[in-house]
Amino acid sequence: xxxxxxxxxxxxxxxxxxxxxxxxxxxxxxxxxxxxxxxxxxxxxxxxxxxxxxxxxxxxxxxxxxxxxxxxxxxxxxxxxxxxxxxxxxxxxxxxxxxxxxxxxxxxxxxxxxxxxxxxxxxxxxxxxxxxxxxxxxxxxxxxxxxxxxxxxxxxxxxxxxxxxxxxxxxxxxxxxxxxxxxxxxxxxxxxxxxxxxxxxxxxxxxxxxxxxxxxx
Numbered sequence: 001x002x003x004x005x006x007x008x009x010x011x012x013x014x015x016x017x018x019x020x021x022x023x024x025x026x027x028x029x030x031x032x033x034x035x036x037x038x039x040x041x042x043x044x045x046x047x048x049x050x051x052x053x054x055x056x057x058x059x060x061x062x063x064x065x066x067x068x069x070x071x072x073x074x075x076x077x078x079x080x081x082x083x084x085x086x087x088x089x090x091x092x093x094x095x096x097x098x099x100x101x102x103x104x105x106x107x108x109x110x111x112x113x114x115x116x117x118x119x120x121x122x123x124x125x126x127x128x129x130x131x132x133x134x135x136x137x138x139x140x141x142x143x144x145x146x147x148x149x150x151x152x153x154x155x156x157x158x159x160x161x162x163x164x165x166x167x168x169x170x171x172x173x174x175x176x177x178x179x180x181x182x183x184x185x186x187x188x189x190x191x192x193x194x195x196x197x198x199x200x201x202x203x204x205x206x207x208x209x210x211x212x213x214x215x216x217x
Contacts (some may be wrong), residue, residue: 005215010021013202014211025200027205028162028163028167028185028187028199028201028205028209029162029163030160030162030208030209030210032160034083038085040178045154046074047075048090061107062074064107065107065108066105068090068100068203069101069107069156070106072086072090072092072100072101072103072104073101073104073105073108073131075089075090076097077101077105077156077158077159078099078159082135083098083101096193098112105156108141116145116195117138117142117145119193119195120138120194120195120198121138121191121192121194121195121196122137122138123136123137123196124136124137124138124141124194124195124196124197124198125141125196125197125198126140126141126144126145126197126198126199127197127198127200128184128199128200128201130199130202139167141198145198155170155171155172155173156170156171156173156180157170157171157186158171158211158213158215160185160209160211162185162187162209163187163214165187165190166187166188167185167188167190167209168185168186168188168189169182169184169185169206169209169211170182170183170184170186170200171183171214177214178216179214179216180214180215180216181213182203182206182211182212182213182214182215183203183213184201184202184203184205184206185199185200185201185202185203185205185206186198186199186200186201186210187199187200
């Protein structure tokens with residue numbers, strides 16, 4: 001989802017890295033633990049804060065959705081309400097909620113890459129520890145994102161927070177089963193309204209955020 005649909009960009013592969021880090025990476029730390037909140041499940045305050053991530057990472061793409069689809073996407077994928085509760089809030093059926101969510105995800109899958117690239121700072125850093133390569137600059141970061149994430153798979157993000165910044169568990173649809181498999185945690189470092197750094201950690205960090213290894217669509 002993050003890599004875009006530009007075939008030429010994917011075919012070109014990632015650019016030459018701007019550098020290689022030589023020191024161990026600091027691991028992402030859940031904000032709920034920094035705040036002294038017991039447990040790993042985000043409470044109401046943490047879920048409310050997660051809406052910040054929408055405005056920063058999804059706002060452009062969200063504007064392309066009809067109001068009902070936008071509401072369903074935020075309530076289900078960002079705030080984590082079950083479909084039955086969303087149906088009650090919107091005074092509709094669970095089936096209607098499920099259908100609206102599917103259509104909204106399909107639209108974002110097609111439109112989100114350009115939105116994410118537009119939010120990258122000119123001197124953004126992209127890194128994916130434990131891989132040593134680092135990429136700097138919007139163009140190189142966009143090419144690297146396309147090469148590493150743009151493989152045409154359906155992807156879902158689950159909002160959380162790490163190190164005081166928006167973060168997302170990333171899940172990719174299994175083409176042969178009705179589940180999505182975790183492919184890591186993305187931590188976004190913000191500078192004003194722009195993304196100054198984009199760091200993807202592997203699945204080993206998911207448990208501390210209460211994120212599962214698989215999701216049901």
